Amino acid sequence: MTVPVLSVRDLKVEFVTRRATLRAIDGVSFEIAKGEVLGVVGESGAGKSVTGLAVIGLIDPPGRISGGEILLSGMRIDHLPPEEIRRVRGKRIGMIFQDPLTSLNPLYRIGDQIVETIRTHTNLLESAARKRAVDLLAEVGIPAPDKRVDGYPHEFSGGMRQRVVIALAICAEPELIIADEPTTALDVSVQAQIIALIKRLGRDHGTAVMLVTHDMGVIAETCDRVAVMYSGRIAEIGPVQDVIRNPLHPYAKGLMGAIPTLAGEDKRLVQIPGSMPRLSAIPPGCPFNPRCAFAFDRCRVERPEPIRQGAQAVACHLYDHAAKESAA
Amino acid sequence: MLAFTLRRAVQAIGVMIAVGIIAFAMFRFAGDPVSQIVSIDTPAAEREAVRKSLGLDDPVLVQFARYFINAAQFKFGVSYQFRQPVxxxxxxxxxxxxxxxxxxxxxxxxxxxxxxxxxxxxxxxxxxxxxxxxxxxxxxxxxxxxxxxxxxxxxxxxxxxxxxxxxxxxxxxxxxxxxxxxxxxxxxxxxxxxxxxxxxxxxxxxxxxxxxxxxxxxxxxxxxxxxxxxxxxxxxxxxxxxxxxxxxxxxxxxxxxxxxxxxxxxxxxxxxxxxxxxxxxxxxxxxxxxxxxxxxxxxxxxxxxxxxxxxxxxxxxxxxxxxxxx
Structure with a gap:
């Protein structure tokens, strides 16, 4: 078996505050293979973005990685000294943030920002880096790139700026791209273009992509596999078609039931009662148990570990047949 | 860029005219300039002569125009205490x-x-x-x-x-x-x-x-x-x-x-x-x-x-x- 591009094992991230230590990520494990797109979905505060930031080493104090390991193509990167993780950022892992309007420095020409990034990570000379910047802009679909390279960020539309951000993220040919809600701030019509672009780039360069979003439509369209996060844990992970057609975890079921369909009759969408617990008040056992219609005694005491179900893995006691049988 | 600079320059001139009016008004309202220049026992006729030589008997607008034209050329008159051009x-x-x-x-x-x-x-x-x-x-x-x-x-x-x-x-x-x-x-x-x-x-x-x-x-x-x-x-x-x-x-x-x-x-x-x-x-x-x-x-x-x-x-x-x- 080949080494996955990204391998996260039992990752824990804590935020130390004056009152208490909050655990934002509690034992998350997943892998992304070369050329694979992993979608990460969940409600706001489920830990999707924090997972992405932890991988690229941008968790700022008072936050810290308190456990587990992160391996990039087999190399452990979670405890690298700041200068070494900096060399990994931008070169081996590219990141795309949510808001393209604020991701670019308004005072510098976009070409200069790309050239700066290229020259930080390679030995290219100014002129060669500039040529590469123009090529990159062409690759991400910016018209007349040789002219636009001298433009300032405010001269670009939101969608075009997100293309520039993507060009910046891929300029050193990274192995992994982390896209943190790359389409949330964009018009619906532009969203599809950006998603298609990320997908194409991933395919052309064999780049692994971690796509953080709360848009199930984007997931269905783009991803190979999907991880459903809830309260800092992965509730369910598996191939995207399986998880969407046949969700196993009660939370994933609720999530899929909440997607409106065009063909749908006038049925009310399924609603998950309650809301996700605050980080300071995560219930013992399964964090979903207060909202779960199928919860039983064990769910309130014991934390479920991922259980394989075909190609999927689900962290839910309902699927622990071995335990059920032995109990019966 | 040029249009912007010009527009700002015109605004600046407006401000300077307003300040000029205030500066000019100081002469009118901070006492009689003639009595600042002459001594206490100067006869009235001589005072009038000074007033005339300084152009202080002209209409206010004429005086203002003259003051402003001079000020634009950095001529601010003569200091009362030093008797030298300001x-x-x-x-x-x-x-x-x-x-x-x-x-x-x-x-x-x-x-x-x-x-x-x-x-x-x-x-x-x-x-x-x-x-x-x-x-x-x-x-x-x-x-x-x-x-x-x-x-x-x-x-x-x-x-x-x-x-x-x-x-x-x-x-x-x-x-x-x-x-x-x-x-x-x-x-x-x-x-x-x-x-x-x-x-x-x-x-x-x-x-x-x-x-x-x-x-x-x-x-x-x-x-x-x-x-x-x-x-x-x-x-x-x-x-x-x-x-x-x-x-x-x-x-x-x-x-x-x-x-x-x-x-x-x-x-x-x-x-x-x-x-x-x-x-x-x-x-x-x-x-x-x-x-x-x-x-x-x-x-x-x-x-x-x-x-x-x-x-x-x-x-x-x-x-x-x-x-x-x-």
Missing amino acids: STLLAERMPATLELAVCATIFAMVFGILMGVYAALRRDTLLAKLCQAVSLIGISLPTFLIGILLIYLFAVTLGWLPSFGRGEVVRIGWWTTGLLTVSGLKALIMPSITLGLFQMTLIMRLVRAEMLEVLRADYIRFARARGLTTRAIHFGHALKNTLVPVITVAGLQFGSVIAFSIITESVFQWPGMGLMFVQAVQNVDIPIMAAYLLMVSLIFVTINLVVDILYTIVDPRLRATVSRPA
Whole structure:
């Protein structure tokens, strides 16, 4: 078996505050293979973005990685000294943030920002880096790139700026791209273009992509596999078609039931009662148990570990047949 | 760009006309100029002759037009106390004030920005907290007190620096400079610090606050995600964004440095325009007061114009709005 591009094992991230230590990520494990797109979905505060930031080493104090390991193509990167993780950022892992309007420095020409990034990570000379910047802009679909390279960020539309951000993220040919809600701030019509672009780039360069979003439509369209996060844990992970057609975890079921369909009759969408617990008040056992219609005694005491179900893995006691049988 | 500059220049001229009206009004309302010039026992006929020779019996509008045309050519009349043209007096005094103001501003900018950046980047260190504490003192202590304390320490007790005057000056054309002699430079140190301390603390606090704000911005986080060096992020990306508002404040402060030099010049007996102005007020020397008012306004207006232009150079977003006139 080949080494996955990204391998996260039992990752824990804590935020130390004056009152208490909050655990934002509690034992998350997943892998992304070369050329694979992993979608990460969940409600706001489920830990999707924090997972992405932890991988690229941008968790700022008072936050810290308190456990587990992160391996990039087999190399452990979670405890690298700041200068070494900096060399990994931008070169081996590219990141795309949510808001393209604020991701670019308004005072510098976009070409200069790309050239700066290229020259930080390679030995290219100014002129060669500039040529590469123009090529990159062409690759991400910016018209007349040789002219636009001298433009300032405010001269670009939101969608075009997100293309520039993507060009910046891929300029050193990274192995992994982390896209943190790359389409949330964009018009619906532009969203599809950006998603298609990320997908194409991933395919052309064999780049692994971690796509953080709360848009199930984007997931269905783009991803190979999907991880459903809830309260800092992965509730369910598996191939995207399986998880969407046949969700196993009660939370994933609720999530899929909440997607409106065009063909749908006038049925009310399924609603998950309650809301996700605050980080300071995560219930013992399964964090979903207060909202779960199928919860039983064990769910309130014991934390479920991922259980394989075909190609999927689900962290839910309902699927622990071995335990059920032995109990019966 | 040109249209923008021209529009700003026209506005500046408007401001100068308004100031001119106020300066002119000083002559009309601050007592009868004739009685300032002549002695108490001058006969009435002679007074009328003086009045006529000065053109003070003409209609107000004619007088104003004449005053304004003269002022536009830097002719501000004759000082009552010195019996010399005011423009000559100003030209003699201006180099001293401008040199002091420039040195004070450079001092304020250099130390203000350095301390501000340091206080923002290493904000939990003892030195950064010390900077904050010192800046409070700088903001709250009045200028004259700082000046006197400095004189007491460095001139009276230690005897390192002169307590008053400009030291030796070198004449270059009509300009006199103290920058080329040792005594001139030594004489410049304390007045510059006194005058610049308030601006320095202001700039330091502004830079610190702006820098902290900018460091939280998304593009800084994205710059980090791109793997840029800390150095490039702090000094290339963050500092440049920080400086946009700092330019405005520092520019406007340069105007008030010149205006506030009155106090510093009085404390250090600095032979500049401010000291001359204080003496003019004591002697009701209206031509000097009016000319000083006009000069300070002119400097303010010019600085405003320069700041606006500088702004568009630093921030490309403003260039875009400029090319599309509103």
